Amino acid sequence: MGILKSVSDWFETRLGIKDLVEKNLTGYLLPRNINFWYSMGSVVLFIFVMQVLTGILLLVYYIPESDKAFGSVVGIMNRVPFGWLIRMCHVVGSSMMVLFVLFHMLSVLFMGSYKRPRELNWLSGFILFTLVQAICLTGYLLPWSQLSFWATTVATNSVGAIPHIGKFLVEFLRGGTLVGPPTLGRFYTLHIAVIPVLLATVIGAHLFFLERIGVSTPPFGLDNTKNRWQGDAFRYEEHPGGIPFFPNYLLRDMTSIAVYFVLLATIVFFFPNLCFTKDAFVQANPFQTPAHIKPEWYFLANYQTLKLFPNEFIGLSIQGAAMTFLALLPFIDRGNEKHPLKRPLFLAAAIGGILLFIALMVWGHYS
Amino acid sequence: MDSSRRRFLFACLGGVAAVGAGLALYPVYNYLAPNKTGANEEKVSIPESDILPGDAKFFDFRGETGVIVHKKSGELIALSAVCTHLGCIVQWESAKQDFLCPCHGGRYTEDGVVISGPPPRPLGKLPFTVAGGAIIVG
Numbered sequence: 001m002g003i004l005k006s007v008s009d010w011f012e013t014r015l016g017i018k019d020l021v022e023k024n025l026t027g028y029l030l031p032r033n034i035n036f037w038y039s040m041g042s043v044v045l046f047i048f049v050m051q052v053l054t055g056i057l058l059l060v061y062y063i064p065e066s067d068k069a070f071g072s073v074v075g076i077m078n079r080v081p082f083g084w085l086i087r088m089c090h091v092v093g094s095s096m097m098v099l100f101v102l103f104h105m106l107s108v109l110f111m112g113s114y115k116r117p118r119e120l121n122w123l124s125g126f127i128l129f130t131l132v133q134a135i136c137l138t139g140y141l142l143p144w145s146q147l148s149f150w151a152t153t154v155a156t157n158s159v160g161a162i163p164h165i166g167k168f169l170v171e172f173l174r175g176g177t178l179v180g181p182p183t184l185g186r187f188y189t190l191h192i193a194v195i196p197v198l199l200a201t202v203i204g205a206h207l208f209f210l211e212r213i214g215v216s217t218p219p220f221g222l223d224n225t226k227n228r229w230q231g232d233a234f235r236y237e238e239h240p241g242g243i244p245f246f247p248n249y250l251l252r253d254m255t256s257i258a259v260y261f262v263l264l265a266t267i268v269f270f271f272p273n274l275c276f277t278k279d280a281f282v283q284a285n286p287f288q289t290p291a292h293i294k295p296e297w298y299f300l301a302n303y304q305t306l307k308l309f310p311n312e313f314i315g316l317s318i319q320g321a322a323m324t325f326l327a328l329l330p331f332i333d334r335g336n337e338k339h340p341l342k343r344p345l346f347l348a349a350a351i352g353g354i355l356l357f358i359a360l361m362v363w364g365h366y367s
Numbered sequence: 368m369d370s371s372r373r374r375f376l377f378a379c380l381g382g383v384a385a386v387g388a389g390l391a392l393y394p395v396y397n398y399l400a401p402n403k404t405g406a407n408e409e410k411v412s413i414p415e416s417d418i419l420p421g422d423a424k425f426f427d428f429r430g431e432t433g434v435i436v437h438k439k440s441g442e443l444i445a446l447s448a449v450c451t452h453l454g455c456i457v458q459w460e461s462a463k464q465d466f467l468c469p470c471h472g473g474r475y476t477e478d479g480v481v482i483s484g485p486p487p488r489p490l491g492k493l494p495f496t497v498a499g500g501a502i503i504v505g
Contacts, residue, residue, distance in 0.1 A: 057398060080402070082394035 021246075029242035030249050031217040037107035038215070038249075039256035044104055045203065046257050047097045052196060054090040062142070064188040066181040069144035070283040088268045091275050094136050096264060098298040101132050109329075109350060112338030113216040117229050119330040121213070124206040126327045131199050133298070138191040140296065141184060147277055149284035150293040152187070153179045154303070161312035178286065213237060216338075225339035294364065301357050304364030410505035415497065418443075423459035428504060432456050433493050435502055436477050439464065445504050446479045447491035457490070466490070 011017055021027075030038075061080055063072040076083035105125065108114050114122040141152045156173050160166040175182025214237030219225035229235075243249060267274055279290045295303050302319055309315035325332070333346065340347050411428050418424045418437040425434050425448055434448040436459070448456050448466075455470035465482065466475040474482040479490030495504040 057395065060399065081397040081400070083398060085394050086398055 025246035025250075026244050028245040029239045030215050030245055031239045031242050033218050033221045034215070034243070034249065035218055035220065036252060036256060037103075037111070038218070039253045040100055040104035040107055042253040043256050043260050044097065044100045047093055047100060047260070048199065048203070051090060051093050051097060054086050054093065055192065055196075057086045058090060059192065064142070064184060066144055066184050066284075069142060069184065073143045073145075085268070088272055089264065092264055092267045094139060095275060095297065096260065097132055098136060100260070101129055105129060106350075106354070110340045111216070111218050111220075112227065112340070112343070114330045115227050115229075115333065115335075115338065116231065116330060117213055118209070118216060121206065121209045122330050123327065124202055124209060127202050128199065128206060130323075131195055131202065135191060135195040135199065136296065136298065138187040138195065141179075141187045142191065143280070144184065144284045145280045146282045146284055146288075146290050147279040147293070149179055149286065150279070150289055151295050152183065154293065155295060155299070156183075158302075158306055158312065158316060161316050163313060180286065215239070219338035219340075225337065225342060227336040227338055297361060297365070300364035301360035304360045304367060307364075307367065408505075410503055413502045413504070415443075415500050415502055418502075421461055421464065423461075425456075425459075426504070428493065433504060434459065434466075435495070435504070438477055443495070443497065443502060444478060445493040445495040445502070447493060449491075450486055451481075451488040451490065452484070452486040 008017075058076065061072055061076050061083065063069055073087070076087050078084070108122070108125070137152075137155055141148045156170055156179065159173060160170040162169060171177060173183075173186070174180070175186050216237065217239070277294075279293065282290075294300065305319055306312060306315040309318070335343065337343050340350075409429055411426055411433070413424060413426060413435060418435055420437050420441060421439045423434050423436045425432055427433075428447075432448040433445060434457070435443060435445050437443055450457050450468040450470065450473055452468065452471055452473050455468050457466040457468045457473075457475060460467050464477050466477075466479070468474070468484065468486065471485050473484030473486040475486070475490055476482055479492065481487075481489055493504050495502055497503070
């Protein structure tokens with residue numbers, strides 16, 4: 001113990017660790033009425049770290065060439081020891097990341113935590129949501145199966161609906177007229193290098209904004225649920241008498257992460273084919289489009305919306321408008337009330353939006 | 368809480384964390400470790416007519432490089448082609464009927480015995496048989 005104390009004292013005199021621990025851990029107070037929904041962000045961060053780690057492991061055996069990619073993935077699944085486990089964690093983890101980002105977003109929406117002065121938190125979070133969708137889209141192509149190839153064809157085709165520059169954008173995205181080996185090169189670079197760096201950067205900004213302004217108080221169990229921000233000067237939202245982040249809320253975060261692990265393990269070990277259709281087990285054939293090709297569940301609503309409108313550009317514009325509305329929500333919803341039950345218009349629109357999303361998703365699956 | 372009880376609970380938590388870390392690291396280690404399945408049973412067959420007297424043929428053998436020398440006397444010998452100095456692949460010099468390692472100039476006889484240079488040991492011998500006009504190594 002003497003040596004440990006000496007080492008600890010050496011770092012303390014050079015870095016002031018005790019002060020850092022006091023400011024950011026034991027002295028970082030959170031509102032007493034905080035609930036488990038506040039741990040969704042930590043779960044998403046954990047999933048991101050797991051995706052990076054499993055992704056790096058997959059890079060050891062994956063070959064990013066169109067004639068070898070599928071074979072390398074089959075090799076990982078069937079020949080490399082525990083390759084199936086690493087790959088399944090990565091595949092299921094990608095769907096879980098989208099799911100938990102949606103949970104996190106919904107909890108922020110319902111508790112009014114997007115309202116001023118947290119517009120930057122919301123905007124950075126929205127950018128993260130878009131980047132998560134982009135990384136899922138680019139990663140989907142890499143196994144080079146029939147499902148990968150044709151789902152990417154459908155997804156990249158939709159960009160062509162943009163007037164004047166659509167065709168150019170599609171070809172630029174694909175690296176050619178059709179999805180092919182150049183597309184794999186581009187999507188591979190985006191998936192393993194560009195988007196992860198962007199994600200890490202924006203996550204850093206997101207956490208900085210959170211740290212700077214302070215955690216918002218949940219509107220539950222309080223008499224006054226209105227937003228108390230004056231708007232005249234910067235003020236850190238303190239929670240005197242609150243619970244410390246370490247060890248109390250960190251334990252809550254770890255509990256939520258453990259629950260996530262149970263969900264991940266259940267799907268990986270007991271329902272491994274949940275994330276795959278039969279087209280995922282056949283190598284890509286550019287001359288044969290399979291029947292009923294569909295995107296992943298999180299793009300089904302977009303896919304069905306495009307099918308509903310006769311003009312693809314209108315379909316894209318409506319989705320663009322919806323996303324823009326969502327991105328600018330803190331600037332549109334300027335009311336002070338945070339409790340969802342005291343915001344009937346918001347509640348109706350939010351529940352309507354969620355039901356519409358689920359309905360379009362189910363419709364897209366069965367259509 | 369009684370401090371001895373707290374220490375006990377922390378020790379249990381530490382144990383669970385260690386088991387969890389082991390459970391996570393075991394598959395990752397096996398995933399990354401080089402695959403040795405079947406490596407000790409693999410045999411290589413080379414037609415005898417492929418190697419003329421005074422010539423040598425290099426081949427892959429169980430993840431390493433081997434060489435068969437057909438001496439001018441008619442005798443065959445199978446050796447590891449990995450230089451015992453620092454692991455470079457030796458080259459057959461048919462004019463001198465010996466092996467030269469291009470990395471640091473180590474030289475071996477046609478039987479793999481060190482003539483000169485830094486190699487500390489002779490080239491390893493590989494087991495082989497000749498049957499039906501084929502040299503079977505391993």
